[in-house]
Amino acid sequence: MGKIVLGIVADDFSGASDAASFLVQQGIKTYLFNGTPAEEHFDTKENIAIVIALKTRTEETTLAVQQSLEAFEWLKNNGASQLYVKYCSTFDSTKEGNIGPIIDAVLEKYDIPYTVLAPALPVNGRIVKDGHLIVNGVPLNETHMRFHPLTPMWESDLAKLMEPQGKYPSLKLNHEILEMENEKILKIVEDFALEHERFYIIPDYMEETHAEKIVELFGDLQLLTGGSGLMTALGKKYNKESNHVSEKLIRSTKGKAIILAGSCSQATLDQIDTFKDSNGKYIKINPIDLGNGTQTKEEIWDHVQASNDDAVLVYSSDKPENVKKAQSAGTEKVSYLLEQTTAYLATKAVENGYNRIIVAGGETSGAVTKILGYDSYQIGESIAPGVPIMVPLKNKDLRLVLKSGNFGQKDFFLRAAKLTKED
16 A cells, blocks of 8 residues: 655646656656545555645635645645645745744644745756745846736745745745864754744755755655755655556557647747747737737637647747736737637647647646646656656646746747647
8 A cells, every 4th residue: 555655736737737747757656636626535556646626826815724724634635645745946926825824823823833845946947045946047126027927026035025924934044054074054944943932944055956955954844845846856756665667658549739828938938939940830929919809719729720730839929018908908808818719729739639838828728727627647857957747647648838938948939839739
């Protein structure tokens, strides 16, 4: 009889698949659920990880906390040995935020004195240095993330980011401290614990050796929090303990591909340009035209279906100045229109034998997975760090690829279309 070695609750779907992918790379069989499973019990014959994807990043705080606690309670009831609050490696959060309240609620519910905040993902250029979150060498609040339409980042100091939304103090462990002997580091933590009933530990995390050190020091805590960076080190730890590696999923399938891009990150904009430059078929969604009826979702689908290309890209992604212009009609209205259009296209695609669905952007991914209605997946190999191929347990012919906006190489869309295509 196996067990759930790690139970993760993620604040959006693409972030959940991102975390799952790194565990799969280490040979940990991983299942992803879209929302807390309705079935009370989940039996497993081998050691597995389970990731539950919620949509709590921009949800109203009370509801976000309630949904998170329900998910963690399901995991605990199914015997999860360790819990993990998963959020973005760019700490996507408003000032009021949901990250702090969710972490606090879990600490309090299970009477846990402290946890780790580790958003870094060095393989994708996100590191924590001297307690500051740095993206590709630039402090977080100086990157394009300061323009994010839903969660503009105003600070790079993680302790300061936590202050307005978390109840407890932070203890920073910089890279010089991490080089000390474990006993000395844990003594610093113990001394801090004498003065504070609960607190957050913010370790520097600039390279993979730091992740291994963090797991060495804190890998047995009942609760960990962060991005997906710690998953590799945690996966190695679980493997060492269980001495078992799972079989890999088949990545390819028959049928055409549709690529749906809604993220406005620079990485996604570059990926769109690369796809266009390769003479790929593409269709631009214009939110202003959608709003006034001069472009319709039905017309867009007709253009997709009329194409003889193996893969078609449909995108609403745009530069910050154009996004602002489109949002003049109302941010919520524009978001709703785009999500409805994307959801419609995904539905039509699956109905018409498009078995390879590739999506860029957290909100866009959420809209697609919600409309398709699949709520459980086995996670396969990765196309880029943090972006796996996923197979719905209820439709083994479908291959779904969901990418956080900032992730992936410039030729990501081309790679995803190629790797999921049956030879």
